[in-house]
Amino acid sequence: MSNLAAIVADIAEEMRGASERGRVADYIPPLACVSPDRFGIAVVLADGTEYLGGDADEPFSIQSVSKVFSLTLALGLIGDGLWARVGREPSGSAFNSIVQLETEQGIPRNPFINAGAIVVADVLLGGGTPAEAIAGVLRFVRGLAGDERITIDASVAAAEQATGFRNFALANYMRSFGNLHHPVEQALGVYFHQCALAMSCRQLALAGRFLAHDGRDPVTGRCIVTPQRARRINALMMLCGHYDNSGEFAFRVGLPGKSGVGGGILAVVPGVATIAVWSPGLNAKGNSQLGALALERLATRMGWSVFEVKG
Numbered sequence: 109m110s111n112l113a114a115i116v117a118d119i120a121e122e123m124r125g126a127s128e129r130g131r132v133a134d135y136i137p138p139l140a141c142v143s144p145d146r147f148g149i150a151v152v153l154a155d156g157t158e159y160l161g162g163d164a165d166e167p168f169s170i171q172s173v174s175k176v177f178s179l180t181l182a183l184g185l186i187g188d189g190l191w192a193r194v195g196r197e198p199s200g201s202a203f204n205s206i207v208q209l210e211t212e213q214g215i216p217r218n219p220f221i222n223a224g225a226i227v228v229a230d231v232l233l234g235g236g237t238p239a240e241a242i243a244g245v246l247r248f249v250r251g252l253a254g255d256e257r258i259t260i261d262a263s264v265a266a267a268e269q270a271t272g273f274r275n276f277a278l279a280n281y282m283r284s285f286g287n288l289h290h291p292v293e294q295a296l297g298v299y300f301h302q303c304a305l306a307m308s309c310r311q312l313a314l315a316g317r318f319l320a321h322d323g324r325d326p327v328t329g330r331c332i333v334t335p336q337r338a339r340r341i342n343a344l345m346m347l348c349g350h351y352d353n354s355g356e357f358a359f360r361v362g363l364p365g366k367s368g369v370g371g372g373i374l375a376v377v378p379g380v381a382t383i384a385v386w387s388p389g390l391n392a393k394g395n396s397q398l399g400a401l402a403l404e405r406l407a408t409r410m411g412w413s414v415f416e417v418k419g
């Protein structure tokens with residue numbers, strides 16, 4: 109990987125000067141205050157070697173990238189039983205769309221659209237309180253990244269609570285079908301707090317390593333999930349991780365990836381690396397404009413598309 113350092117530096121340089129940066133999300137007020145000029149990238153290889161560029165150590169609101177971690181936890185709690193309550197198909201609809209829920213009896217298409225992630229949050233409540241479920245998510249992510257400094261930004265969670273009318277609508281609608289087992293406020297409390305996790309690209313790339321390495325932390329060997337589960341989460345990321353932009357992302361980048369409206373994307377190069385990028389400006393579908401471009405550049409130059417693997 110001798111040229112990786114130079115490629116990461118090139119990409120950070122190109123993104124620093126890019127003029128088409130997209131639009132920062134403003135429907136969650138604190139996110140609107142983040143400068144569109146930020147850009148960070150972190151690549152972590154199997155042996156733990158890190159390649160960092162730009163604002164790689166700056167924490168940002170990971171938003172929907174958190175749905176990967178909450179899904180992993182929920183599968184750990186109830187296993188394949190989750191699939192009775194959440195589908196595994198791309199939605200082809202916006203991340204916060206409600207349209208399919210009516211014809212599909214309150215079963216969200218996949219765990220990465222908001223409706224699906226709210227069901228996952230409901231599962232995380234299990235028999236406990238929202239505070240316990242939120243603490244469980246934070247503990248899990250800190251453990252994965254090996255970094256106790258990771259926090260949840262309470263002001264972001266509160267802003268979502270105050271303005272998340274669409275998410276309340278989704279949750280109430282699903283509750284009417286019996287697909288939420290806890291009060292709407294509790295499931296959303298968990299959901300809003302997981303979305304408000306503040307992490308840097310470096311922390312995110314570290315936390316995602318189990319997905320690239322058969323469900324294990326490749327450095328310590330600690331098993332997080334089975335190899336099959338890791339593959340399946342990657343499959344969902346590839347097909348659903350960018351909502352109605354997932355086809356475009358797979359077409360251009362060719363890697364499992366999960367985006368968030370904070371401008372972060374976590375991408376997985378199976379067996380090789382994890383990559384996290386952050387640029388707050390979003391495209392029309394709510395995914396990081398420069399983040400996707402940076403991943404496209406990196407995957408192309410490194411030959412990292414999963415469709416490029418030579419057996």
Ligand code: GLN
Nearest residue numbers: 171172203222303368369
């Ligand atoms: N918390 C955000 C919301 O629920 C997450 C959306 C996203 O990152 N795509 O609207």
